[in-house]
Amino acid sequence: MTAKKILLVDDDKDLLYGMKIWLRANGFQVCYASDAASAITMAKAHRPDLIVLDIGLPGGDGYMTMARMRTLRPLAHIPIIVISARDARVHEKKALEAGAEAFFQKPFDNRQLLTAIQKALAPETGLPAQEGEVLQKNPAEAQEKKILLIGDDQELLQGLRIRLRSHGFDVHLASNTPPGIPLALKTQPDLIILDVGRPGGDGYLNMARLRSYPPTAHVPIIIITAADVSTPQDRALKSGADAFFQKPIDNQQLLAAIQSALGEGGGPVTGSSLDPYPANQGF
Helix, strand or coil: CCCCCEEEECHHHHHHHHHHHHHHHHCCCEEEEEEHHHHHHHHHHCCCCCCEECCCCCCCHHHHHHHHHHHHCCCCCEEEEEEEEHHHHHHHHHHHCCCCCCEEEECCCHHHHHHHHHHHHCCCCCCCCCCCCCCCCCCCHHCCCEEECCCCCCCHHHHHHHHHHHCEEEEEEECCCCCCHHHHHCCCEEEEEEEECCCCHHHHHHHHHHHHCCHCCCCEEEECCCCCCCCHHHHHHHCCCEEEEECCHHHHHHHHHHHHCCCCCCCCCCCCECCCCCCCCCC
């Protein structure tokens, strides 16, 4: 089996040297960069399986480097673990919202970092919580259809997740910001439910981006949106959505649309009633 390749990005040469030796001792191939520009160059040249990125870099902030990588098709899906000497109370949340798999404040525990690396490189064996969740499967569940929920309304998404899991689907969650795109490329879902928010939001931009990547270009997408938007249905269907729902959503109609999109069902579906939360009857 070919060793997984890790790109280390940090301007601390002593840290780079020590991590390089330690990671190689644990069976990884290692390449490294010490500033923002060379990080992009090295990532393009070596196509690592994972990147460990310091957010305090010469020539550009680590967050800018991460955002740039997420816009480049060959790099968009690569998991990133952020390390930093900065205040974890501020930067852990910021790093995770920017799409990092994990955050570690320096000095960090090597064993915990190794666990995070292994988890990021084998997401199907982990059980992360909330956003980015990948559910464990047993062999009997191997053929479950995989659905990715993308949106900013976490209460609604959690309600949908519970309902969809109860109907036997393998469910993943992501925010309606850049993390949704790399997670889609990583998990390669059978169907995506995308909350496009309100006019002026980035939901339709995310949809266009999903359609621009070969792994997600033909994945069925069901659009959900706020109830008070004006005539957004045509835009959703013209953008290539398989179905369109305004909130609050009829659970049974949504389930029918999912089954139609995953099977041999017919044309676009629309709906506009009820509520996806667990307190409601139905799906």
